[in-house]
Amino acid sequence: MNEIFPEELSEGWLIIYIDDIIVCSKTWEEHMYRLSRILTKIQSFNMKISLKKCHFGFKEIKALGHVVSGLSPGLDKNKVAEVLLKPIPQSKKEIKSFLGLAGYCRQHIKALASIGRRIYKLCDKNTVFEMTVDSVKAFESLRKSLTTAPLLLMPDFKLQFKLYIDESGDGLGASLHQVQILNDKPV
Numbered sequence: 001m002n003e004i005f006p007e008e009l010s011e012g013w014l015i016i017y018i019d020d021i022i023v024c025s026k027t028w029e030e031h032m033y034r035l036s037r038i039l040t041k042i043q044s045f046n047m048k049i050s051l052k053k054c055h056f057g058f059k060e061i062k063a064l065g066h067v068v069s070g071l072s073p074g075l076d077k078n079k080v081a082e083v084l085l086k087p088i089p090q091s092k093k094e095i096k097s098f099l100g101l102a103g104y105c106r107q108h109i110k111a112l113a114s115i116g117r118r119i120y121k122l123c124d125k126n127t128v129f130e131m132t133v134d135s136v137k138a139f140e141s142l143r144k145s146l147t148t149a150p151l152l153l154m155p156d157f158k159l160q161f162k163l164y165i166d167e168s169g170d171g172l173g174a175s176l177h178q179v180q181i182l183n184d185k186p187v
Contacts, residue, residue, distance in 0.1 A: 004045055008037065012157060022061065031057065079105070083146045088136055092129050095122050095139075102142050109145045111166060113173045116142060 001016045008014040013034060015022040023038060025031035035056070042049060055061055079101070089095040099116065106112050118138035122129055131139075155161070160179040166172070 004041055080147050083143055088131060088139060092123055095119055105146055111173060
């Protein structure tokens with residue numbers, strides 16, 4: 001798919017994941033123009049689309065557990081509600097499930113590695129599962145991070161980027177930010 005839409009991808013308004021396409025626009029006119037470009041290419045490459053799976057003209061859509069609105073991907077509110085309802089894990093299976101969800105949402109969680117390391121060790125097969133005060137605090141901190149996740153910006157390749165790196169003895173993390181007028185925003 002990336003080979004079919006290189007110009008659209010480089011212009012930064014098209015998102016492709018395997019065979020899913022998301023067209024981002026600021027105005028209805030711009031959206032119709034971009035949609036026309038995409039549909040023309042789909043037709044010229046003899047590709048088929050399923051109208052049952054298509055959603056046209058929405059201001060917000062759900063895709064792969066995220067919500068894309070305007071040009072800012074955020075977490076799906078249903079995923080956030082699911083996290084809020086999770087009780088403190090009582091087994092390795094439950095902690096692995098929670099860490100899987102946190103890992104899936106890692107782009108939205110600042111310092112995931114350093115917070116998560118305190119509970120990752122509970123998954124080790126040679127470790128007896130015991131939720132200590134420290135591991136409960138780490139769980140609560142990750143849960144709060146997931147429920148207050150920032151919106152991410154779609155990158156604007158005409159603007160400058162900053163890479164923030166956080167390293168400790170137990171973990172390494174990095175986040176890419178776009179330089180904006182007032183402050184840096186995560187992308």
